[in-house]
Amino acid sequence: xxxxxxxxxxxxxxxxxxxxxxxxxxxxxxxxxxxxxxxxxxxxxxxxxxxxxxxxxxxxxxxxxxxxxxxxxxxxxxxxxxxxxxxxxxxxxxxxxxxxxxxxxxxxxxxxxxxxxxxxxxxxxxxxxxxxxxxxxxxxxxxxxxxxxxxxxxxxxxxxxxxxxxxxxxxxxxxxxxxxxxxxxxxxxxxxxxxxxxxxxxxxxxxxxxxxxxxxxxxxxxxxxxxxxxxxxxxxxxxx
Numbered sequence: 001x002x003x004x005x006x007x008x009x010x011x012x013x014x015x016x017x018x019x020x021x022x023x024x025x026x027x028x029x030x031x032x033x034x035x036x037x038x039x040x041x042x043x044x045x046x047x048x049x050x051x052x053x054x055x056x057x058x059x060x061x062x063x064x065x066x067x068x069x070x071x072x073x074x075x076x077x078x079x080x081x082x083x084x085x086x087x088x089x090x091x092x093x094x095x096x097x098x099x100x101x102x103x104x105x106x107x108x109x110x111x112x113x114x115x116x117x118x119x120x121x122x123x124x125x126x127x128x129x130x131x132x133x134x135x136x137x138x139x140x141x142x143x144x145x146x147x148x149x150x151x152x153x154x155x156x157x158x159x160x161x162x163x164x165x166x167x168x169x170x171x172x173x174x175x176x177x178x179x180x181x182x183x184x185x186x187x188x189x190x191x192x193x194x195x196x197x198x199x200x201x202x203x204x205x206x207x208x209x210x211x212x213x214x215x216x217x218x219x220x221x222x223x224x225x226x227x228x229x230x231x232x233x234x235x236x237x238x239x240x
């Protein structure tokens with residue numbers, strides 16, 4: 001390429017992600033530095049930092065009080081944030097002490113009947129179907145099936161690679177990037193062919209049915225996420 005591609009991710013979002021990453025990697029103790037210090041660290045304006053911190057506060061990551069400053073909420077850890085996809089599954093496995101790995105394959109075709117039934121899709125809908133497997137120390141730990149209607153892609157002749165994160169993939173490859181997702185948590189017991197995870201028959205595992213939406217509420221993709229409970233459980237943060 002003659003010129004480098006411009007990163008079109010808003011500066012505030014990049015600042016927010018950088019601060020969140022530092023929090024999860026425990027680079028700060030119980031509180032964050034001042035807005036001025038963070039602005040200097042990230043080489044951005046104080047206004048950008050203030051907006052990024054407001055976003056983190058809305059998500060329950062931090063608390064901000066006069067005379068006390070900005071403190072990191074005690075519940076914040078990958079297991080709590082993974083359900084919101086604020087933390088990647090590889091990061092979650094790493095936090096649990098495992099060496100993560102990932103394998104991604106995709107094809108063009110129609111979704112399987114059980115996927116059509118679960119999400120009320122069209123049976124013959126032309127789709128991009130991506131299978132992802134996250135490994136913990138070489139053993140399958142998390143299985144993800146993503147289905148995106150082919151009509152949601154920018155390039156009708158798409159033949160490239162699919163990112164591990166469906167959110168990142170949608171930003172670069174879909175007409176409308178994913179803005180938010182709704183996840184239904186389903187307790188499941190292993191039966192024949194019910195999951196690609198190597199859980200013993202009769203053993204429980206966790207399944208998520210996720211619907212991914214653009215900012216105008218248009219459906220962009222659906223996902224089935226299977227998690228081996230031997231590796232982790234999701235946690236839900238509630239605030240009064």
